[in-house]
Amino acid sequence: MALPESYLQYPRRGPGMDHDFYAWSPLPNRKPIRWPQGARIALWVNLTVEHFPLDAVNKPFLPPGGLERAYPDLWNYTLHDYGNRVGVYRLYRMLEGLGLKATVAMNAAIADRYPFLVQDTARRGHEIMACGVDMNRLHHSGLAIERERESIGTSVETLRRASGQKVRGWMSPAKAESFNTLGLLREHGIDYVCDWPNDDLPYPLTGPAAGLHAMPHASELSDLWCLHQWHHTTDEFAQQIGDQFRLLHAEAAKSGGRVMSLTLHPWIAGQPHRIRPIREALAAILRHAGVWNATGAEILDAFKAQPG
Amino acid sequence: MSEAPRRAEPGLYDFVPPPKRPRITWPNGARLAFWVAPNIEFYELDPPPNAARNMWTRPNPDAMNYGWREFGNRVGVWRMIDVMAALGIRGSVSLNVAICDHHPEIVRRCLDLGWELFSHGVYNTRFVANMSEEQERAMIRDVVDTIRRASGQQVEGWLSPALYNNDRTMDLLAEHGIRYTCDLFHDDQPTPVRTKTGRMCSIPYSLEMNDILVYARQMQTPREYGRMIKAQFDQLYEEGAESGTVMCVPLHPYMVGQAHRLEPFAEALDYVARHDKVWLATGAEIARWYLDRHFDAAVAAARAPGG
Numbered sequence: 107m108a109l110p111e112s113y114l115q116y117p118r119r120g121p122g123m124d125h126d127f128y129a130w131s132p133l134p135n136r137k138p139i140r141w142p143q144g145a146r147i148a149l150w151v152n153l154t155v156e157h158f159p160l161d162a163v164n165k166p167f168l169p170p171g172g173l174e175r176a177y178p179d180l181w182n183y184t185l186h187d188y189g190n191r192v193g194v195y196r197l198y199r200m201l202e203g204l205g206l207k208a209t210v211a212m213n214a215a216i217a218d219r220y221p222f223l224v225q226d227t228a229r230r231g232h233e234i235m236a237c238g239v240d241m242n243r244l245h246h247s248g249l250a251i252e253r254e255r256e257s258i259g260t261s262v263e264t265l266r267r268a269s270g271q272k273v274r275g276w277m278s279p280a281k282a283e284s285f286n287t288l289g290l291l292r293e294h295g296i297d298y299v300c301d302w303p304n305d306d307l308p309y310p311l312t313g314p315a316a317g318l319h320a321m322p323h324a325s326e327l328s329d330l331w332c333l334h335q336w337h338h339t340t341d342e343f344a345q346q347i348g349d350q351f352r353l354l355h356a357e358a359a360k361s362g363g364r365v366m367s368l369t370l371h372p373w374i375a376g377q378p379h380r381i382r383p384i385r386e387a388l389a390a391i392l393r394h395a396g397v398w399n400a401t402g403a404e405i406l407d408a409f410k411a412q413p414g
Numbered sequence: 415m416s417e418a419p420r421r422a423e424p425g426l427y428d429f430v431p432p433p434k435r436p437r438i439t440w441p442n443g444a445r446l447a448f449w450v451a452p453n454i455e456f457y458e459l460d461p462p463p464n465a466a467r468n469m470w471t472r473p474n475p476d477a478m479n480y481g482w483r484e485f486g487n488r489v490g491v492w493r494m495i496d497v498m499a500a501l502g503i504r505g506s507v508s509l510n511v512a513i514c515d516h517h518p519e520i521v522r523r524c525l526d527l528g529w530e531l532f533s534h535g536v537y538n539t540r541f542v543a544n545m546s547e548e549q550e551r552a553m554i555r556d557v558v559d560t561i562r563r564a565s566g567q568q569v570e571g572w573l574s575p576a577l578y579n580n581d582r583t584m585d586l587l588a589e590h591g592i593r594y595t596c597d598l599f600h601d602d603q604p605t606p607v608r609t610k611t612g613r614m615c616s617i618p619y620s621l622e623m624n625d626i627l628v629y630a631r632q633m634q635t636p637r638e639y640g641r642m643i644k645a646q647f648d649q650l651y652e653e654g655a656e657s658g659t660v661m662c663v664p665l666h667p668y669m670v671g672q673a674h675r676l677e678p679f680a681e682a683l684d685y686v687a688r689h690d691k692v693w694l695a696t697g698a699e700i701a702r703w704y705l706d707r708h709f710d711a712a713v714a715a716a717r718a719p720g721g
Contacts (some may be wrong), residue, residue: 107465109544114552116536118458123461125475132519133489171628274458281478301480305488306673323654324670325482346636348455351676357493357673366673 125287126313128302128320136307138362141408145398146358147351148405149391150334151201151208152323152369153232154195154299154330155194155223156184156279157215158241158356166248169241169280172372186373190220193376198230200385202391209233209402211277213239213260217268224268233401235275235300236261255290262294276322277301277404289314298406305356306364307408319409321365321402333380344383351391358396366391366406390414426584426598427605427616428716436711438603440660444693445654446647447700448686450498451596452665452683453508453573454524455538456516457483459496466543467576483538483668490671497680499527501687506697508534508573508596511557514564521554521564526584530696531564531570533592534720541578548579555592556564564604570698573597588612590635594701602650602659604704606713615704617660617697622646624664629675642677647686654691660685660700 118124141148153371162173162184173179186378201208210232219392227234238245238261245254266273276291278299291299292315298308299315311318314405325331327350332343343353347368368388370376375384391397400408440447460474481610498505509531514521524531535542536557542550572587573596583709584595588609595607596619607614620625623646628639643663650659663683669678682696686692696704 107547109464109546110462111549111551113462113540113545114536114549114556115466116512119512122516124456124516130517131488132492132517134492247475248473278477281470283475283477284473285475287477301477302484303462303478303486304481325478327674336630338633340636342637346674347678349636351671353673353676414672 120401127315128309128311131309133306134361136362137412139307139364139409139412141363144146144396146355146363146396147172148363148365148368148408149206149397149399150402150404150405151206151388151399152367153194153197153208154237154277154369154371155212156186156192156237156241156371157213157219157228158183159215161241164244166244167194167280167282168348169244169282171334171373172241181228189371189373189376190216190223193200193372194223196376196378196381197370197372198227198232198382200253200357202250203232204388206388206392206399207231207233207401208317209235211235211237212265212277213237213240213279214264217264221268224265225270227267228271233403234265234269234271234273235274235277235402236265236296237277237366238279241279244280244282245278245284245287246282249284251286251290254284254286255293257371258287262296272403273296274406275321277410281325287294288318291315292318300402307333308365309408319406321406323402324367324369327367329371329374329380330369332375334371340380344387347384348390349389350392355394355396421581422658424555426602426607428714430605430716432657434715434718435603435657436708436715437656438569438704438708440693442693443691445658446651447658447660447693447695448647449617449660449700450503450505450663450665450683451508451573451697452491452494452505452667453534454513454520454667455483455486455510455534456512458537458539461537462540464541467541467578473530486645486666486667487513487520487667490667490669491520492523492671493522493673493676494667495527495663496694497676497683500681501683503683503687503694504529504696506530506532506534506571507572509536509561510534510536510575511539511560511673514560519720525565528641529642530571530698531561531569532573532697533572538575540570541575542580542583543578545580546578547582547586550583550586554586558590558594560597570594571596571700584614585610588614593705594697596662596697601652603657604700604708606709606716611704614710615701615709617704618662619664620662623662625669626666629669634676636675639675640682643679643682644685647689651689651691660719
């Protein structure tokens with residue numbers, strides 16, 4: 107299959123990025139961030155509460171944790187439901203015991219199916235972030251813009267209504283976007299997006315996404331990657347949480363505030379045998395001075411309030 | 415269009431097991447030549463398709479996977495460079511040369527530290543598979559010219575993007591003055607590579623020590639990676655007393671430069687650097703030494719009767 111001449115033509119080969127969604131910005135060039143209370147680390151705990159419909163189509167790709175087995179995949183369906191019934195409450199109790207609040211990404215389907223869970227999450231003081239309609243409705247460039255606009259509108263409005271919160275954050279299901287997603291999020295009053303794991307600090311988006319910020323929502327330091335995909339033990343995961351904190355804490359002393367983000371899924375981290383090492387890793391972090399636990403919206407506001 | 419005939423053997427090197435090899439020596443009596451090869455890469459958000467390989471597993475734009483790779487340039491590479499600089503370990507950069515255009519400040523930082531730049535193609539989203547010979551030549555010229563313009567260096571080493579090669583690739587590289595390839599995994603020592611023209615050798619790179627393969631394919635923890643580097647080093651250091659060995663640590667800043675991975679990596683590098691019979695070298699320094707002092711003897715050993 108011969109390649110056309112255009113295979114060796116590079117229209118975006120020049121200074122900066124190869125797209126217009128944000129500007130190139132190496133971390134050492136940033137102005138030092140000052141977090142509230144003089145904190146070095148903004149500790150951002152993220153939970154992801156998802157609904158995987160039993161009639162999954164898995165198109166255009168299988169979302170991580172998706173229903174990969176033959177229909178009806180009760181194994182995976184009920185495992186996710188375990189997270190939404192039991193695991194999420196085990197994590198809420200753990201967080202409350204540590205005095206931590208979290209940002210909870212939710213599919214709108216959670217609000218339709220389990221309105222109590224949405225209201226209770228808000229009542230407990232956690233921030234709710236929109237995560238599409240459900241895990242069967244992925245955002246991708248094969249989706250007509252009108253369909254995607256409708257999905258985003260449904261997701262955001264459903265969660266705003268159910269939670270009573272503004273719902274300022276967005277994570278696409280499986281962190282998958284189309285070329286239109288960022289612009290459409292802005293249309294729907296979203297302030298920050300979590301799909302691009304390219305930084306340890308917030309940064310502004312540009313072009314059609316101007317006004318939005320990207321937030322450093324952890325992909326690598328997540329139970330999904332470390333425990334589910336890579337089969338590390340929970341102790342090994344906890345060790346990495348501690349190692350990440352130590353490095354960021356030291357870096358912040360020299361270079362300004364950092365965000366430490368940790369992502370947990372109730373169907374993974376919410377299993378009984380996993381709670382203790384994760385709780386101990388978080389407790390060890392909280393014994394350090396200079397840790398500010400905040401939600402995504404609070405971190406964003408503090409970032410935007412930095413003197414220019 | 416009929417496909418080109420396939421060969422049953424690459425035909426790039428000879429079978430010369432350790433008992434038949436001339437002894438390799440390194441400068442100052444070192445037993446082991448240690449080099450670190452960071453892959454500094456640019457992945458395009460919307461690259462053109464190639465029937466042999468497409469980078470992204472999701473439709474363009476694959477925000478998640480693109481963002482993950484880009485972490486290397488925005489964040490990881492700066493941390494990785496600081497760790498290496500603090501230990502006095504120079505990098506031999508496997509460079510997607512479009513980095514010279516997109517992010518020249520990364521290249522400048524590497525050059526300020528005296529690092530080598532070698533070729534990792536133009537972008538990590540363009541592969542030589544399915545290129546015509548003319549296209550492949552044009553791509554090689556682009557790489558050689560871009561590195562010369564950005565650094566004044568004459569590129570000596572080559573690692574193909576995603577390690578894709580055509581049957582003619584090594585001949586074309588030798589023709590363009592490339593002296594070493596990193597795409598062959600047949601040995602722990604340099605070996606001659608058979609090309610139509612020029613003198614080219616293989617310098618051991620590594621699949622086993624490659625951070626992306628250790629973390630994401632073997633799914634090991636950062637601390638296990640540190641232990642693996644030390645274990646690999648201990649064995650090759652011991653064997654190097656008989657005949658000099660090479661150890662490479664191939665890196666990807668978007669992997670090793672994550673905050674939770676830096677500390678165990680730095681500790682392993684420090685362990686290596688503390689040994690006295692280690693030559694902390696670049697890929698080109700190892701290749702030049704080998705080509706000047708050992709290449710001819712290795713070719714002769716391969717031709718010796720009774721093989």
